[in-house]
Amino acid sequence: MKGKATSFDIAHYAGVSQSTVSRALRNSPLVNEETRRRVHEVAKQLNYKVDKNASNLRTQQSSTLALLLFEDPTSDESQINPFFLAMLGSITRACAKEGYDLLVSFQSSSSDWQADYEDSHRADGLILLGYGDYLDYQPKFKTLIDQHTKFVCWGASVDNRPDLTVSCDNYGGGKLAAEHLLATGRTDCAFIGDASEHSPEFFARYQGFKDAFLAKGVNLNERKMANAISTEESGYHATRSLLANNIRFNSLFAASDLIAIGAIRALKEAKIKVPDDVHVVGFDNIAVSSFVNPPLTTVQQDTTLAGQMLVDNLLKLIRGEDVENTLLPPRLIIRGSSV
Amino acid sequence: MKGKATSFDIAHYAGVSQSTVSRALRNSPLVNEETRRRVHEVAKQLNYKVDKNASNLRTQQSSTLALLLFEDPTSDESQINPFFLAMLGSITRACAKEGYDLLVSFQSSSSDWQADYEDSHRADGLILLGYGDYLDYQPKFKTLIDQHTKFVCWGASVDNRPDLTVSCDNYGGGKLAAEHLLATGRTDCAFIGDASEHSPEFFARYQGFKDAFLAKGVNLNERKMANAISTEESGYHATRSLLANNIRFNSLFAASDLIAIGAIRALKEAKIKVPDDVHVVGFDNIAVSSFVNPPLTTVQQDTTLAGQMLVDNLLKLIRGEDVENTLLPPRLIIRGSSV
DNA sequence: TGACATTATGACACCGGTGTCAGATTTGGA
DNA sequence: TCCAAATCTGACACCGGTGTCATAATGTCA
Known part of the structure; x- marks a missing residue:
C-alpha cells in the first residue's frame, strides 16, 4: 500500500462500493449492520482516516473555528497577556468538547485579517479576542458583517x-x-487604565467603579487617573507619573491585573506600602495575581465559562439560531493587597 | 451574487477561462501581465478567496501544522502549565512567520490521538508538547513513525x-x-521532582545537578528527594512530606518553577525562611517566577527560540530535508530566592 | 513565405470524499 | 402467487480548485 488509504481501497477489500464505505463509516442507518461491521473492520486495519479536505469541500463546512488574537501593538514578542492565554486554554477545551478543531492566529491590529479564514473555508466561524483600540476595529466588524461572516467577540458590549x-x-x-474599597474605608482612590471609548472594557470598569463611589456620595478626583494599556510596564510607568506629579491616594483601582502589578512595583519603589499605605485592586484574576507580594485583590473573570460561551454562541450563530450578547458575572477575590 | 464567489465567477467577469484565473491568482509566469491584472481586479471586487479545502485536496497538503498538548492527568481544567502556554505563543508566531496555520488541541495521554490530524490531511505535521509519562508515549511514537507521520517533540532526547x-x-x-548553589555555599540540597525515566526531562535535570555536585566531591543524599509532577500543588505536598519526615536541608532544587513555587509555600508554612534558611532554584522561568516572593532563581528555557526551532525542524522534515535533534542552551536567572 | 520556437489560453481529468437517484433484493400481506 | 413497501447497494454527478496537455496566436529567422 503506497500513500494513504482511500475509501476506494476500503471498498475494494470489503467487497462493496465506495458509496457504501462512505455511508458505513458515518454510521448511516442505510447500510446493513453486517456490512458496516466489515467496513469498519477493514478501515481500521488499513488505518484509514477520512480526508478532511475532501469532506469539507463537499459539505461546505470545516468543523473548525478560528481564534484571532489581537495584541496590543506595544506588547513584545515573548509576553502574551496571560488572561488571553487562559482564555485560549478554555476555548480550546470548549471546541474539543463540541467536536470542532481550533485554528489559532495572532493578528496585529493593522493587518487585513477580515474574514480571511472564513472566506477561504478554513473555518466556519471566528472568535475575536484582544485588548486593542476598539475604534480601530469597529469598521472591520462592519466589513465582517457585510460579508456575512459568523463571528463573536470577547469584549464590552457597547x-x-x-x-x-x-x-x-x-x-x-x-x-x-x-x-x-469603600468597605475598607479607602475613598481617596486613583485609577490606572484607559477610561476612554478606545477601550470599552476598561471604560465600563471605570464607570461601574465611579458610579459605586457616587452612590456613596464620593466623587473621584479626575486628576488621580493615569492612562495605561494592559501591561505591567505600562501600569508601572503610569503610576510613577502620578507619583512624580505629587499625586497621592490611599487606594488604587487598576483596569487589569497586569497594570496592578506594575502599579505595585512603582509604589514599592516610592517606599509606599501596599496595603498599609495604599490598597490595590486589579481585574482579571490571572494566575500570577495570587503569587505577587502582597497577593492581589482582584475581580475574577470566569475564563472557563467565557470560553464555553464564546464557542456556544458562535456555534449557534453558525447553525442559524438566535443568539444574544452574553454577560458573565464577575467575582471579587479578596487578597492581601487590600486588607 | 449568492454564496461565495468561485474562480468560475471570476473567469466569467474577467472574460477568461477558469484555468487562467487559477494561474493568474497564483501569479504564474504563464499568464499575460494584462490578463493577470484584470483577474486580480475582478477577484478583489468580488472579494474572492481561494477555497482552501479545494486547494488542499488537489495539492495534497494543508499549509497547517497541528500542536498537540498533553496534560498531566492530574492538572485540573482551568489551569494549564504556563510554560506550555508560553510555548504555544511562540509556536503560533513561528507558524505565522512561515505562512502556516496552526491547529491547537489538548490531548489526554490516554486518548488515541496518533496521527489523526495528519492522516486526515488536516495538518502536514505535528508538534507534540507536554510533561507526561514518557513511557506511556513511547509506543505511540513508534506508531507515528510506522505511519510515516511527520512530527517533532519537545522534550529530552533520550x-x-x-x-x-x-x-x-x-x-x-x-x-x-x-x-x-555550590557557589553560594549551600551544599546540603534537596531535590523535588521526578528523577525517573518516566520524566526524561526532569531526569536529565537531576543528572546534571547531581554530576555537578559530584564534580565538587559532594554526594547528594538520596533521602532528600521527593517525587512531584509539574504543578504547584504537587510541589507543595512533596516538600511537606519531606519536612514531615524531619528531613532538613539548606537548599532546594525543583524540577520546574511550579514545583518550586509550591515548595516555597510549604517552606513558609513551616516557618522556614527563603532564602535565609533555604535557597531555592527552579526551572523554566515562567512569567510568575519573577513575581513570587521572594523572586525565584531559575533556569530559563528560551521559549521563543524553542517555538521557532520546533516549527523549523518540522518544516524541514516535511520537505524531506535532514534534521537532527536540537539542544537549546539554558540560562541561569538569579533572583532573590537564592541570594 | 514557410518552418519552428515562444507565449498565452482553454479543455479536461483529477484530488477523495458526499448526496441523489435508480435499481436490486428481500419482506409482508392479501 | 403476486404486488407493494421496505431495505440495501451501486453508479454518478458534484464540491472548487490544480496540473497536464493540446491548440491558437504571435514572433523569428532563413
Missing part, C-alpha cells in the same frame, strides 16, 4: 455595537471593586 | 528515542543550578 459579544460584566465588576 | 526532538539542554541546566 451601544449599537454591530457584532455579537460575550463579556464579563465589566461595569458590575468595577462596582464590586469600588464597594470593597 | 538514547534510542525514535522521534525527533527539540529540547532545552536539561542536563546542562541542572548543572547551572548546581553550580550556582
Whole structure:
C-alpha cells in the first residue's frame, strides 16, 4: 500500500462500493449492520482516516473555528497577556468538547485579517479576542458583517455595537471593586487604565467603579487617573507619573491585573506600602495575581465559562439560531493587597 | 451574487477561462501581465478567496501544522502549565512567520490521538508538547513513525528515542543550578521532582545537578528527594512530606518553577525562611517566577527560540530535508530566592 | 513565405470524499 | 402467487480548485 488509504481501497477489500464505505463509516442507518461491521473492520486495519479536505469541500463546512488574537501593538514578542492565554486554554477545551478543531492566529491590529479564514473555508466561524483600540476595529466588524461572516467577540458590549459579544460584566465588576474599597474605608482612590471609548472594557470598569463611589456620595478626583494599556510596564510607568506629579491616594483601582502589578512595583519603589499605605485592586484574576507580594485583590473573570460561551454562541450563530450578547458575572477575590 | 464567489465567477467577469484565473491568482509566469491584472481586479471586487479545502485536496497538503498538548492527568481544567502556554505563543508566531496555520488541541495521554490530524490531511505535521509519562508515549511514537507521520517533540532526547526532538539542554541546566548553589555555599540540597525515566526531562535535570555536585566531591543524599509532577500543588505536598519526615536541608532544587513555587509555600508554612534558611532554584522561568516572593532563581528555557526551532525542524522534515535533534542552551536567572 | 520556437489560453481529468437517484433484493400481506 | 413497501447497494454527478496537455496566436529567422 503506497500513500494513504482511500475509501476506494476500503471498498475494494470489503467487497462493496465506495458509496457504501462512505455511508458505513458515518454510521448511516442505510447500510446493513453486517456490512458496516466489515467496513469498519477493514478501515481500521488499513488505518484509514477520512480526508478532511475532501469532506469539507463537499459539505461546505470545516468543523473548525478560528481564534484571532489581537495584541496590543506595544506588547513584545515573548509576553502574551496571560488572561488571553487562559482564555485560549478554555476555548480550546470548549471546541474539543463540541467536536470542532481550533485554528489559532495572532493578528496585529493593522493587518487585513477580515474574514480571511472564513472566506477561504478554513473555518466556519471566528472568535475575536484582544485588548486593542476598539475604534480601530469597529469598521472591520462592519466589513465582517457585510460579508456575512459568523463571528463573536470577547469584549464590552457597547451601544449599537454591530457584532455579537460575550463579556464579563465589566461595569458590575468595577462596582464590586469600588464597594470593597469603600468597605475598607479607602475613598481617596486613583485609577490606572484607559477610561476612554478606545477601550470599552476598561471604560465600563471605570464607570461601574465611579458610579459605586457616587452612590456613596464620593466623587473621584479626575486628576488621580493615569492612562495605561494592559501591561505591567505600562501600569508601572503610569503610576510613577502620578507619583512624580505629587499625586497621592490611599487606594488604587487598576483596569487589569497586569497594570496592578506594575502599579505595585512603582509604589514599592516610592517606599509606599501596599496595603498599609495604599490598597490595590486589579481585574482579571490571572494566575500570577495570587503569587505577587502582597497577593492581589482582584475581580475574577470566569475564563472557563467565557470560553464555553464564546464557542456556544458562535456555534449557534453558525447553525442559524438566535443568539444574544452574553454577560458573565464577575467575582471579587479578596487578597492581601487590600486588607 | 449568492454564496461565495468561485474562480468560475471570476473567469466569467474577467472574460477568461477558469484555468487562467487559477494561474493568474497564483501569479504564474504563464499568464499575460494584462490578463493577470484584470483577474486580480475582478477577484478583489468580488472579494474572492481561494477555497482552501479545494486547494488542499488537489495539492495534497494543508499549509497547517497541528500542536498537540498533553496534560498531566492530574492538572485540573482551568489551569494549564504556563510554560506550555508560553510555548504555544511562540509556536503560533513561528507558524505565522512561515505562512502556516496552526491547529491547537489538548490531548489526554490516554486518548488515541496518533496521527489523526495528519492522516486526515488536516495538518502536514505535528508538534507534540507536554510533561507526561514518557513511557506511556513511547509506543505511540513508534506508531507515528510506522505511519510515516511527520512530527517533532519537545522534550529530552533520550538514547534510542525514535522521534525527533527539540529540547532545552536539561542536563546542562541542572548543572547551572548546581553550580550556582555550590557557589553560594549551600551544599546540603534537596531535590523535588521526578528523577525517573518516566520524566526524561526532569531526569536529565537531576543528572546534571547531581554530576555537578559530584564534580565538587559532594554526594547528594538520596533521602532528600521527593517525587512531584509539574504543578504547584504537587510541589507543595512533596516538600511537606519531606519536612514531615524531619528531613532538613539548606537548599532546594525543583524540577520546574511550579514545583518550586509550591515548595516555597510549604517552606513558609513551616516557618522556614527563603532564602535565609533555604535557597531555592527552579526551572523554566515562567512569567510568575519573577513575581513570587521572594523572586525565584531559575533556569530559563528560551521559549521563543524553542517555538521557532520546533516549527523549523518540522518544516524541514516535511520537505524531506535532514534534521537532527536540537539542544537549546539554558540560562541561569538569579533572583532573590537564592541570594 | 514557410518552418519552428515562444507565449498565452482553454479543455479536461483529477484530488477523495458526499448526496441523489435508480435499481436490486428481500419482506409482508392479501 | 403476486404486488407493494421496505431495505440495501451501486453508479454518478458534484464540491472548487490544480496540473497536464493540446491548440491558437504571435514572433523569428532563413
